[in-house]
Amino acid sequence: MRQYKYFVLTLTIVAIDQAVKLLVHYNMTMGPAGEINLLGEWFKLHYVLNRGMAFGLSFGAGYGKLALTVFRLLAILFIAYGLFRLTKTKYHAGLLWCIAAILGGAIGNLVDSVFYGALLDNAPYNSITPWFHGQVIDMLYFDFWEGYLPDWFPLWGGKKVALLPIFNMADVAILVGVLGILVFQKTFFRQAESRLTQV
Template identity: 35%
Template sequence: MSLKKSIILIVLVLLLDQISKIYIKTHFKLQESVEVFSWFQIYFIENDGMAWGTKISDFISFISERSAKIILTLFRVVAIFGIGYWLYDSTNKKATKTLIVAVALIFAGALGNIIDSVFYGVLFDDSFSQVAQFLPEGGGYDTFLHGRVVDMLYFPLFEIDLPEWMPFYGGKRFNFFEPVFNIADVAISTGFVMLIVFNKQAFSKKEA
């Protein structure tokens, strides 16, 4: 698979990701939802941390949330350069199509979420009790590098009451699948699953 084709894949994923995020941001209030099916909702939330909303400041208490946000965003920017080089090197070395597609999906997803983190704070006003505007006259809801990632895909497939005897979570209500995510997250997850499930196809003996 050529570098040109992988770039086309990246652009398509980025377009789907950003169009969906901009639409949600400019048409939904924060935590507003629309039920598509009983097991699928469009549910608008914003995430200013890592996966599942985790923040660096949750682990390192002496770092403020704003400083942790900058560190996380800069780390993502550095990581995207590393993934980009991996993709470029893989195409140059004629790596397997499985590997190149997987890395391209991971790159596209990571870049999609970086765009939110870097630019959305200055491009939109906040979504609390209102629908956000693009390039508002009064400025955005935060500064450069302090944007929040837009999530909207929610699959509450089923809920059950956990038995009392179960350690830690006994007697609590369990919702599967609870996390809310976006198209960029889907691309990243798909890329990683491809590398794990199709490991032998992705990495030839020569590359190993």
């Protein structure tokens, strides 16, 4: 029974993430016209669609997007299986909470990719099918700076970019989980090391 509490966190993150995304989709206009200031001019709700990779990178709307979505699904299955196995060991509970948060965030964004193209009709126009080609809904925006990068700049050259990307609740969960593991890794893995030396 001990292991299921971590999956409760995962499911809670998915539920919150999806609720926020659907509220934004059905109640906001995309782009600057629908922007809502939350904290002055620097933290806003700003509805955009992301084809699915971090920082606006894309594999395209055809088989590249399909491959990316399938890869994400396999990664999530691997993480879920790993979390389930780790809950049966004596690893630090903090590590398990962090992995559960990462899993919840990953599932939240996968739901968009798998279903939203068909259910919310947000697949790019040249997609081979709306299923598995949905665009991820992003809305949280720290508006510190945005402008155009010169053409010679790798990947984003010649495009309008923001200092920080627009993100969603799933991204927050992933970031918190990863940062938690990085910051507390010595604490998390000390128990495992001591167990190995006792064998």
